Amino acid sequence: MSSHQKRELIRALVIDDNVDLAENIREILEELGVEALLAHDAASALEIAARVVGAIDLAFVDLKLPGGGSGVELLPRLRALSAEIEVIIVTGNATLDSAVQAVRHGIFAYVQKPFDARDFIAIAERVVAQIRLRKERERLARELERSEELHRSLVEMVDAAILLIDREGTILFANPFAEERSPHPHGLIGESFIETFIEECLRTRVRRALSELRPYERSEGVESHARVGDQLRTLRWSVSRGGSGSDERYLAVGIDLTEMRALQMRALEAEALAAIGTLTSGLAHEIRNPLNAAALQLELIVRSARRVEEGSLRDRIEERVEIVRTELARLSSMLNDFLSLSRPAALSLEEKDLRDIIESVEALQRPLLEAEGIELRVDLPETPVRARIDETKIKQALxxxxxxxxxxxxxxxxxxxxxxxKARSDGAVELAVADDGPGFGAASGDLLRPFMTTKEGGTGLGLAIVRTIVERHGGELRLFANSPRGAVAQFTIDRRA
Structure with a gap:
């Protein structure tokens, strides 16, 4: 007898007004490991069945009970209290009619008195064995349900995409992590694993690898990119084959490497910026001195040019001086950008209404934009948009x-x-600058990295500086397409930063 069976208690109720017979039946049952309770009539039997903690599993019922009651008539009331109860009718007044009624009520056995002791014990052993088997099935079903619930929870909670696919690559099951990375708004079930998650240049290789997998073998990992909304995610997939024939299924597990790759890239950027910072700081003094001297010499040249009598010559000199002055200003601006990115100053945080800062930027930029034929629009809420920020840095970012x-x-x-x-309900404020230009293109994520630019002559530091400012405020900068055309640069800041 297993430890589980020992713990599974079986309770029996012996209903008979013959005290000696009832005691004998109890002794037999206790020899079989069954707890037996005695009742002498229908009323006491129902009282015990209702009072006992847990169901009654087995009942030995005398067909003829005191008070004129019938054991067969008692069966529905016992089953109302214990639905799975097994019943053995014991009677010294057997009739065909009572036997038929008892069978209709689904009794286990119909025993006539006087009975052979060995036959009776054999019946008792069979019914107890049947009850133990039912209880074992119920226990196993509960354990299976708990196990399934545990595995279901693990599959649903694990930070990896888990897919069950058939031999054609059709997705049969997808956990929530995979669904969150699905480009299909209606879900992944029924979609092609390869078409959805594997980029085109790798599809032939992946199809061949799957076709060559043996049962219970796992493929080598393959990294692929999949676009989810406006984000390009990187997932590393490995596929295991389950069986063959009708059981041929494949388990695909995808680890999302997007954040890890971003962290690795940020670490490399930080190392590069640290090196640039060291270099820039050392050269800043040496560079600024010649720049200041050159600017001073230009001013002297302009003053000398004003004394030139020939107007056309004077204009040509001033025109060339202005070109050199513009280039010197650009060099100085680049130097400031390098210093700002590599050695950012400490933030000076104060609670400010971002509407005031945006209006200040509007006043500063509107004349410049109007001179270029560009319309500047500002969309601000009527209520304050407050956050703890470094005003100078946020103004620089905008x-x-x-x-x-x-x-x-x-x-x-x-x-x-x-x-x-605008102020968001999650405790953040959201700022955005949108335009109706050509947009960022496919490489919008790369544009946040230092020295990445799509503009001829650009340094690739502008957006990188904005990202650094935003992240130092505990926020995030995102680039995405505007509708119907153009680009949006949007960043969030925690109000409590």
Whole structure:
């Protein structure tokens, strides 16, 4: 007898007004490991069955009970209290009619008195064995249900995409993690695993690898990119084959490497910026001195040119001086950008209404944009949008984004730039600069990295500086397409930063 069976208690109720017979039946049952309770009539039997903790599993019922009651008539009331109860009718007044009624009520056995002791014990052993078997099945079913629930929870909670696919690659099951990375708004079930998650250049290789998998063998991992909304996710997939024939199924597990790759890239960027910071800091003094001296010499040249009598010569000199002055200013600006990115100053946080900062940026940028034929729109809520920020840094970030939008749409000879802000319900504020220019293109994520630019002559530092400012405020900068055309640079800041 197993430890589980020992713990599974079986309770029996012996209902008979013959005390000696009832005691004998109890002794037999206790020898079989059954707890037996005695009742002498229907009323006491129902009282015991209702009072006992747990169901009564077995009842020995005398067909003729005191008070004129019938054991067969008692059966429905016992089953109302213990649905799975097994019943053995014991009677010294057997009739065909009573036997038929008892069988209709689903009794286990119909025993006539006087009975052979060995036959009776054999019946008792069979019914107890049947009850133990039922209880074992119920226990196994409960354990299976708990096990399934545990595995279901693991599959649903694990930070990996888990798919069950058939031999054609059709997705039969997808856990929530996989569904969250699905490009299909209606879900993954019924979609092609390869078409959904494997980029085109790798599909032939993956199909061949799956066709060559043996039962219970796992494929080598393959990294692939899949677009989810406006994000490009990187997942590393490995596929295991389950069986063959009708049981041929494949388990595909995808580890999302997007955040890890981003962290690795940020670490490399940090190392590069640290090296640049060391270099820039050392050269800043050496560079600024010649720049200042050159600017001073230009001013002297301008003053000397004003004394030149020939107007055309004077104009040519001033024109060339202005070109050199513009280039010197650009070099100085680049140097400041390098220093700002590699050695950012500590933030000076104060609670501010972001509407005031945006209006300040609007006043500063509107004349410049109007001179280029570009309309500037500002969309602000009527209520304050407050957050703890470094006002100078946030203003710098917004100006950088407006300048970036200006450079993007300048070539088409006009357009619209919009600055907007709002407070979100999750405790963050959201700011965005949108334009109707050509957009960022497919490599929008790369543009946040230092020195990445799509503009001729650009340094690739503008958006990187904005990202650094936003992240130091505990926020996130995102780039995505505007509708119907153009680009949006949007960032969030925690109000309590």
């Amino acid at each position: 100006i950088n984004l407006v300048q970036n939008a200006l450079e993007a749409i300048r070539a088409k000879g006009g357009g619209v730039i919009e600055i907007r802000a």
